[in-house]
Amino acid sequence: MLSSSDFLADDSQVLDGNFQGLQTPEGDLHLRFSLSSGTELALPAVGVREVIATPPDRITPVPNTSATLLGVLNLRGQVIWVADAGQFLGEEVPINADRPEISIIAIEDEELVVGLAVDQVKGMEWLNPEAIVPPGNISDSMIPFIRGEWIMDEASSQSLKLLDAVAVIRSARWGG
Template sequence: MVSEFLSGNTTLLNQTANNTPTHQTSVGEQFLRFHLGGETTALLPVHQMTEVLNIPVNQIVPIPHLPGWVMGVYNWRGEILWIVDLGHLVGLTPLHQQEISHSTYTTIVIHSQQKHTSKKRLGGQITGSKMLGLVVEKVEDMEWCNPDSIESPPLSAVTPELVPFLRGYWMKSNDEMLVVLEGEAIIAGMPKPAV
C-alpha cells in the first residue's frame, strides 16, 4: 500500500519535497493522489507534503468550539499537529457520518512554505500553523502532471466549500478528472483568532 510505503520511506518523500526526486520527467510536477470519499479523487503537490502516516483514532484529542472539520490535535514528534477531516472541509460527507469504522486515519502532513512567527493556540483558535494533518480516505499513488494541463473546473462540478482550496483539475488521458488542491490555501483557511 502506498501510504505504508510513504510512511516507512519519509526520506524519499522529503527528498522529493526538496526538489531532488530520484526520477523526474522533463516537464511536470509530482503529486500525491488520494481518495477523499464518494467519487472524488484529488492531488496535492508533493513539495507541500512532509509525511503520510496512520494515526490511531484514540490518539487524536478533540478540541471544543472549533469547526466540525477540525478533528483535534495529535502529538507528532513532540509537537502539536492539528488534524483536519479534509473531505468534510471541502463539502463531502464527514468521516464521523460514514458507515466505515476506522481504527486509524490515513493522514497527509502538509507544511507551509511561508514563514510564521507563532505556533501558539490563542482563544481556542489555531494560529500560525506551519504544519497540518489532512485525514483522507486512502492514499493511492504518485502522479506526474504538466502544470500547464491543470484547468479551471466548471463551477457546477465543485462544491462551494472546495473553491477556496482548489488549484484546478487535471483531466487524464483516460477521461478521469482529478481535483488538484493547494496546500498553502488549506493552511491559510484554518481558523484565526478573533481580532
C-alpha cells in the same frame, strides 16, 4: 571497486553511464488521494511534509471546535490540528473513523503544519502542470482551495483536482 555494471545482469543495459529503458518523468511530483465521497485530489509533493497512518484514538478531540476538526495529533513532538479533509472542503460524507488506521497528510507552509485526514492515499504520480484546466463542477465551498484539475478520462469525465495546500493551511476554517 564496484561499478554500476556489477549490479546488472547484462552490461548492454549500461550505455555511457546512463541506464537504458528509464524514462525521465514529465511534470511535477504530486501525492494522489481520495476523500470519503470518492473525489480524487492531488497535492504538490513539495508541500507535503509526510503521510501518517495512525489509529483514530491517537487524535485527541478538542471540545468546542468546528465539526470538521477531528482534533490534535502529536507529530514527533509538534502538536498539529487534524481536519477531515472532505468536510473541510465542504463535502457532506464524513471520514470513517471506525477502522484501525486513518491516513493523515501533514502539509506545511513556512512554520505552519496541519493534518488532513483522507479516505485513501493512492500514491505519488508525475503530473504535467500544463495539462491543468479550470475546475468544473465543484461546490462553492471547495472553490477557494482548488487550483484546477486534470481530466484523467474524457469518456467518464473522471478528473483529478489540484488542491492548494497554502490556501488550506491559511484558511479561516481552522479557527472554528
